[in-house]
Amino acid sequence: MPTDIEIAQAASLQKILPLASRRLDIQEDSLSPFGHYKAKLSLEEVQRLSGRKDGHLILVTAISPTPPGEGKTTTTVGLGDGLNHIGKQTMICLREPSLGPCFGMKGGAAGGGHAQVVPMEDINLHFTGDFHAIGLAHNLLAALIDNHIHHGNALRLDVRRITWRRVIDMNDRALRDITVALGGPGNGYPRQDGFDIVVASEVMAIVCLSTSLADLKRRLGNIVVGYTATKQPVTARELKADGAMAALLKDALAPNLVQTLEGNLAFVHGGPFANIAHGCNSLIATQTALKLADYVVTEAGFGADLGAEKFIDIKCRKGGLKPACAVLVATVRALKYHGGADAKKPGSDGPQALADGLANLRRHVENIQRHYGLPVIVSINRFDSDLIEEMAMIERCCTELDVPCVLATHWADGGAGAADLARAVVRACERSAALSGSSASSAPAAALYADAEPLADKIRAVATKIYRAGDVVFTPKALAQLQEWQAGGYGHFPVCIAKTQYSFSADPTLRGAPVGHTLHVRELRLNAGAEFVVAICGDIMTMPGLPKVPSAERIDVDDAGRISGLF
Structure with a gap:
C-alpha cells in the first residue's frame, strides 16, 4: 500500500x-x-x-x-x-x-x-515562509528587550519580570529554561529566559486573529513584554518594536x-x-x-x-x-x-x-x-x-x-x-x-461565558461545563496573576486553556469521559495583543521534546531531491 x-x-x-x-x-x-x-x-x-x-x-x-x-x-x-x-x-x-x-x-x-x-x-x-516570519518577528522583540536594558533601560523594565520568551519552530527540550547574556558587560545583563515553540507564540495568535495590517500592527503594539519594579506593564509599542515586527509579517x-x-x-x-x-x-x-x-x-x-x-x-x-x-x-x-x-x-x-x-x-x-x-x-x-x-x-x-x-x-x-x-x-x-432565516446568521456562535465574567469564572466555566471537572485549583502564583490582570483591565478577555489533548482532564491517563476531577492551573500568561489569557494546566509544556525515536530519523531525500518518510 x-x-x-x-x-x-x-x-x-x-x-x-x-x-x-x-x-x-x-x-x-x-x-x-x-x-x-x-x-x-x-x-x-x-x-x-x-x-x-x-x-x-x-x-x-x-x-x-x-x-x-x-x-x-x-x-x-x-x-x-x-x-x-x-x-x-x-x-x-x-x-x-x-x-x-x-x-x-x-x-x-x-x-x-x-x-x-x-x-x-x-x-x-x-x-x-510564514512560520519563519513569525519566529523572526517574535525574536526581534526579544532582542529589542535585551538591547533596551543594555543601553540604559529607560522604561525601567525589571529583568526579573520579563515575560517575553524566545521561540523556535522545533521540539527542543534543552531550550525550555536557559540563561542569556553571559560573557561579560558587552553581552548585556544576565537573566533567566527560555524558548517556546513558534506555534505557541503570541505573534502566531496575533497573525491568526488579525483582520488587516492596521489591526495586526495595533495588536503587536499591545503585547506586554514585562513589568517594572512597581508592576507597571511595558509594551512592544513603548519599545518601538511594532512597526518593524509588522514589516516582517506583512506578507x-x-x-x-x-x-x-x-x-x-x-x-x-x-x-x-x-x-x-x-x-x-x-x-x-x-x-x-x-x-x-x-x-x-x-x-x-x-x-x-x-x-x-x-x-x-x-x-x-x-x-x-x-x-x-x-x-x-x-x-x-x-x-x-x-x-x-x-x-x-x-x-x-x-x-x-x-x-x-x-x-x-x-x-x-x-x-x-x-x-x-x-x-x-x-x-x-x-x-x-x-x-x-x-x-x-x-x-x-x-x-x-x-x-x-x-x-x-x-x-x-x-x-x-x-x-x-x-x-x-x-x-x-x-x-x-x-x-x-439566512445562510449565515449575523450573530456569532453561542459562547460558553460572557465577556464581563471574571477571568477565574471563565476558566471554571470551561472546566466544569466542557471538561466536567469537579473543581479548579489555582497555584498562588496563578491567583495573583488573575487578580493583577483583572484589576489591570484585561478581565474582558476570553481564556485559552493549555492542557493535554488526550483527556477531558489535565491527566492524559484519564481516558473516556471522566467526571469530578480537579483541574490544576499552575501558571497564566497574558496575551494582550492576541487579546486572551492562557491558563497552563497540569504538566503541559509550551516547548515539546522529541520522542525516543523521532520522525526525523526516517525522513530522507535522494539525489534527485525526492523526499521520503515525511508521512
Whole structure:
C-alpha cells in the first residue's frame, strides 16, 4: 500500500494561478505565486471581497485524540472534496503544520491517503515562509528587550519580570529554561529566559486573529513584554518594536492558497497549537473563504473540548463567525482506546471496550449541542479492520443521541468516499439556514461565558461545563496573576486553556469521559495583543521534546531531491 507522501508525489497538480482564476473568479494579478502550485492572495483582494455574502461554515472537530490519530485533517479535506463532488462550490481552510511535530512524533499534517492538500512536502516543510516570519518577528522583540536594558533601560523594565520568551519552530527540550547574556558587560545583563515553540507564540495568535495590517500592527503594539519594579506593564509599542515586527509579517498575513489531490482549492494559513494555543487557522483566511464559496470546511485542533471550544469561544467571538454545523470525527480504534483497550493486552479491544469508549463520543456530542447549540454529524473514519457489528454499535449510540452517523472512506476513495457525509452536511446547513432565516446568521456562535465574567469564572466555566471537572485549583502564583490582570483591565478577555489533548482532564491517563476531577492551573500568561489569557494546566509544556525515536530519523531525500518518510 502506498504511503501518504507517495500518493501525493504521484498526483498531477494543476497550476495554481489559472486554477484559482477559473474556480474562484479572481484575477491572477491578485495572487503572488510561490512556484507553480502555491500562492498568496493579496490583502487588497481580501478587502475587495469583504462586501460579499457569506457561505455556510462547517466545523470539523473530533473525539479526544489518541496517539495514532483519528484523521481529522483527512476528514476535513475529504469532506471538502466530497462537497465539490456532489456539486457544491466549496473551499477548505486548514492550519499550517509546525516543523516540530513533523520531525517529532506526530508527522505531517496535510491530510492522508487520497484526501490531501498538496504540494504535501512544501506544506509540511518551509511552505511560504510564514512560520519563519513569525519566529523572526517574535525574536526581534526579544532582542529589542535585551538591547533596551543594555543601553540604559529607560522604561525601567525589571529583568526579573520579563515575560517575553524566545521561540523556535522545533521540539527542543534543552531550550525550555536557559540563561542569556553571559560573557561579560558587552553581552548585556544576565537573566533567566527560555524558548517556546513558534506555534505557541503570541505573534502566531496575533497573525491568526488579525483582520488587516492596521489591526495586526495595533495588536503587536499591545503585547506586554514585562513589568517594572512597581508592576507597571511595558509594551512592544513603548519599545518601538511594532512597526518593524509588522514589516516582517506583512506578507505572512496574506492567506496561502493550495489545492487538494482532486483540484479543489484550500487556504492553509496560520498554525497555533490547540493544546497550548487556540488551535485554529487564520481568521482572515476563513472570512475570505466564506466570501468565495458557498460552503467552507475548516477544522479546529485536537478534540472538541480543546479545538471546538477555542474555535467558538475565541475565534468566533473575535470574528463574528457562526458555524452551520459541526462534524465530529471518530474511529473504532480510538473509541476502543477510550474504553480501556491496551495494545499490550491481547483481547482488550473487544466489544466491551468499544461500548465503554462510546462515553467519550457522547460527551463531545452533548457539549457541542448543549453549550454551543450546533447540529452535530458523527463521521466514522472507517478502516478495513472495522467490523459490521462495531459500526452498528456506534450507529445505535448516535440514534440514541439523535444525531446522524455517517461512514466515510475518503482516505481510500477521495471525495466520492465522503459524498454521503457531504449530503448530510448540506442537509444540516439547509436546516440551520431555514432556522436563522439566512445562510449565515449575523450573530456569532453561542459562547460558553460572557465577556464581563471574571477571568477565574471563565476558566471554571470551561472546566466544569466542557471538561466536567469537579473543581479548579489555582497555584498562588496563578491567583495573583488573575487578580493583577483583572484589576489591570484585561478581565474582558476570553481564556485559552493549555492542557493535554488526550483527556477531558489535565491527566492524559484519564481516558473516556471522566467526571469530578480537579483541574490544576499552575501558571497564566497574558496575551494582550492576541487579546486572551492562557491558563497552563497540569504538566503541559509550551516547548515539546522529541520522542525516543523521532520522525526525523526516517525522513530522507535522494539525489534527485525526492523526499521520503515525511508521512
